[in-house]
Amino acid sequence: MKDKVLEGFEKIYGKRDDVKAYFAPGRVNLIGEHTDYNGGHVFPCALTIGTYAACAKRDDRKLRFYSMNFDNAAVVEGSLDNLDPENNPGWTAYPKGVVWAFEKKGFKLDKGFDLVIYGNIPNGSGLSSSASLEVLTGYILRDLYGFDVTNQDLALIGQYSENNYNGCNCGIMDQFAVAMGKEDNAIFLDTADLSFDYAPISLKGCKIVIANTNKKHKLTDSQYNARRSACEEALAELQKVVDIKGLGDLSIEEFEAHKDAIKDDDRRIKAKHAVYENQRTIEAVKALKDGDIKKFGELMNQSHVSLRDDYDVTGVELDTLAEEAWKIPGVIGSRMTGGGFGGCTVSIVKDEAIDEFKEKVGKAYREKIGYDATFYIVEIGGGPTVL
Structure with missing residues (x-):
């Protein structure tokens, strides 16, 4: 891929001796969905697929962008002054x-740059192509301009830009997983204070399989922001009766004791998901550390049911993929991953059941939805890097 983006750069902008190649991963969240903006826990890992770039500084303030993912694409020009x-x-x-x-954080660019990108994350899949591109850009800026920022800073800057520039009120999980990824490990992150530890993923005799619905979705246009608002309103009501900073502060017992403070049924059920999902995530990571992969899979399945019935972010495509997966004996667990409303499921599948999984889930999906799902066996990779 390094040669591919460097050749792409030369073809578009001409030969340069100072051009460098970079990579930032995509991510998949194993469990802990819609908890990251509620001060709860998440459990994502970086992938070996992601976004590649070739970039070089310019002598003026012009910015030039080119994506190798679009056929017959044109160079998009911009400026540091606009x-x-x-x-x-x-x-x-x-x-x-x-x-x-x-620049808002005080890191001013003196000169512009020429950038070529190529991504092998499926578009609209919910595997965080946007966070991958954001962290990749931040990593390039740090490298080319010598900015004194950590990888954790890159995650926070990426989230800040997506919230305030792109208008998607996302939590920190995606950017954090991309920026802080570690090979063969998932990240157990407490989004309330960004404390985290790496948990080795040992899936003996199993693989992580991503199933893409191939239904296009765009989080800013979806009901994502509406779900977040419902949780914020529920939190404000709960704070009148219990001293908490986020829904992630509540145990299940505490939530059940105080839930009547939430006056609207819909808000109450959305808040319920945030609290229960957070506790599921804590339990799931403990199960994994104890070597209880069966329990981990059961909690993945429960997560999907909650996202379907309480949080209402799945839809027929994701439900079909998960529910058909549950019928196959070699599937340890399966759930939607990402924001929802399309995108992907993540499943842990025994090696000997992978062909059956793809065949049977794929056939059922095609018959019910009318077009094909796409399946990927993925590996856990590291964070951003210079190639």
Whole structure:
């Protein structure tokens, strides 16, 4: 891939001796969905698929972007002097948003750059192509301009840009998983205070299989922000009767004792998911550390049911993939991953059952939905890097 982006750069911008190649991963969340903006725990891992780039500084303040993922694409030009969110639609709003966010944080770029990107994360899959591109851009800026920021800072800057430049009120999980990824480990992250530890993933005789619905979704246009608002309102009502900073502070027993403070049924059930999912995630990581992969899988399944019935973010496509997966004896656990409303499921599947899984789930999906799902066997990778 390094050669591919470097050749792409040369083809678009000409030969340069100072061009460098970079990579940032995508991520999948094993359990802990819609908990990250509620001060709860998440359990994502970085993947070996992600976003590649070739980049070099310019002598002026011009910014030039090119994506190798679009056929017959044109170079998109911009300027450090025109980073207004209103004037920057399209995919380049993600890297431009990171430049804008760096400048808001006091890191000024003296010169522009030429950038070529190529991603092998399926578009609209919910495997965090946007966070991958944001962290990748931040990593490039740190490397090319010598900014004194940590990988954790890159995650926070990426989240800040997506919240304030792109208008998606996402939590910290995606950017954190991309920036802090570690090979063969998932990240057990407490989003309330960003404390975390790495948990080795030992799936003896099993693989992580991603199933992509191939239903296009866009979080900013979806009901994602509405779910977040419901949780914020529920939190405000609960704070009148119990001393908490986020829904993630509550045990299940505490939630059940105080839930009547939430006056609206819909808000109450959304808050219930946030609390129960957080406790499921804590329990699931303990099970994994204890070597109880069966228990981990059961909690994955429970997570999907809660996301379907309480949080209402799955839809027929994701439900079909998960529910058909549960019928196969070699499937340890299966659930939707990401924001929902399309995207992917993540499943832990015994090696000997992978072909059956793809065949039977794929056939049932095609018959019910009318088009194919796509299956990927993925490996856990590290964070951003210079290639």
